[in-house]
Amino acid sequence: MFENYKSLEDLGANDWPNIILWAAPVMFALVFAEWGLSIYKNRDSYDGKDFLAASTIGLINVGISAVIKVALFTAVLFFWNIVPWKIAPSWWSFILCFIAIDFARYWAHRVAHEQRFWWATHVTHHNSNKYNFSVSFRLSWTQHIKFIFFIPVVMIGFDPFVFFICHQIAVLYQFWIHTEYINKLPAPIEYIFTTPSHHRVHHASDEHYLDKNYGSTFIIWDRMFGTFMPEAERPNYGITKPVNTYNPVTLVFHEWYDIVSDLKKAESKNEAFKILFGKPGDEVIKNRELKRQKEKEEESSLINQSKRQPSPILNEQEPSLLQKE
Numbered sequence: 001m002f003e004n005y006k007s008l009e010d011l012g013a014n015d016w017p018n019i020i021l022w023a024a025p026v027m028f029a030l031v032f033a034e035w036g037l038s039i040y041k042n043r044d045s046y047d048g049k050d051f052l053a054a055s056t057i058g059l060i061n062v063g064i065s066a067v068i069k070v071a072l073f074t075a076v077l078f079f080w081n082i083v084p085w086k087i088a089p090s091w092w093s094f095i096l097c098f099i100a101i102d103f104a105r106y107w108a109h110r111v112a113h114e115q116r117f118w119w120a121t122h123v124t125h126h127n128s129n130k131y132n133f134s135v136s137f138r139l140s141w142t143q144h145i146k147f148i149f150f151i152p153v154v155m156i157g158f159d160p161f162v163f164f165i166c167h168q169i170a171v172l173y174q175f176w177i178h179t180e181y182i183n184k185l186p187a188p189i190e191y192i193f194t195t196p197s198h199h200r201v202h203h204a205s206d207e208h209y210l211d212k213n214y215g216s217t218f219i220i221w222d223r224m225f226g227t228f229m230p231e232a233e234r235p236n237y238g239i240t241k242p243v244n245t246y247n248p249v250t251l252v253f254h255e256w257y258d259i260v261s262d263l264k265k266a267e268s269k270n271e272a273f274k275i276l277f278g279k280p281g282d283e284v285i286k287n288r289e290l291k292r293q294k295e296k297e298e299e300s301s302l303i304n305q306s307k308r309q310p311s312p313i314l315n316e317q318e319p320s321l322l323q324k325e
Helices: 019-040 048-067 068-082 093-116 133-137 142-155 160-176 189-192 196-202 220-225 248-265 269-275 285-306
Strands: none
Touching: 019 048, 019 133, 019 160, 048 068, 048 133, 048 142, 048 248, 068 142, 068 160, 093 142, 093 160, 093 220, 133 160, 142 160, 160 248, 248 269, 248 285, 269 285
8 A cells, every 4th residue: 555655755745835934924014014003993893912812823723734734744644545546636626626725624524512521622713703814813722623524635646746835825815804894895705705704704792693604715505404594783702601701722722721620610521522522502511400409399389389388277167077977
């Protein structure tokens, strides 16, 4: 199986361009331009401490990505090498690979909102009540475990270089849709691509907007799988249980901490499974305790009610059974 195995050196991976690193100066310039515009227009789009937290989270995430880069590349190569079919680099393979990656991103993103374990790898991106370009920097330091969602794309046989470039472009696309300064675009664009209008809905904490518009580059997946919602009124941003801190460590790990805390209180494997893979916000332990408290109150109420019931009293004018006999 590995007789034609190719290594990182064989592919010249060390020389592949880091598009995200090249784009970083431009992204920071746009952040400060947007911040300046919000000050000029007297809009409350930025919070200095929130921006500092987002930047710190983003920079540390870049460092983590650099450290585990070789491990991720090695994993990509492993799964690419074990399939007997290969798709040579070409203009059309880049297009197909990008579409396949975006499809995988839709499902990875959707699962990250529907299962608490995966939500813990994503909640950092949502726990700001601001919506601006800097929010795109808020990527959890544990997000890389979602790589498993992209293994099927690698095993289609796309060249690792093609996969690497398409993945970077897909990540970069996310930057420009995090703004309130771009209104709805022409209908064909709004129908096919994910736009700032679509993504504002996704970042909303309003109940009717929750769990909508998961698409990364293409919004067509949401239209196909029933998770699309157009933007109407301006959303309120953030998460339904605010963290109320600017500490980057807390912003990244608060949900992991809560999961561990709940797992310690789990009384069965089934309960532990619900804690890990149930929908975020289900609050398994809290609901269990409330249910027990309610049952105790109902039981206590029944006991008290039975104590209060009067004993039968014999009427003085009515003869007893002995007298009747």
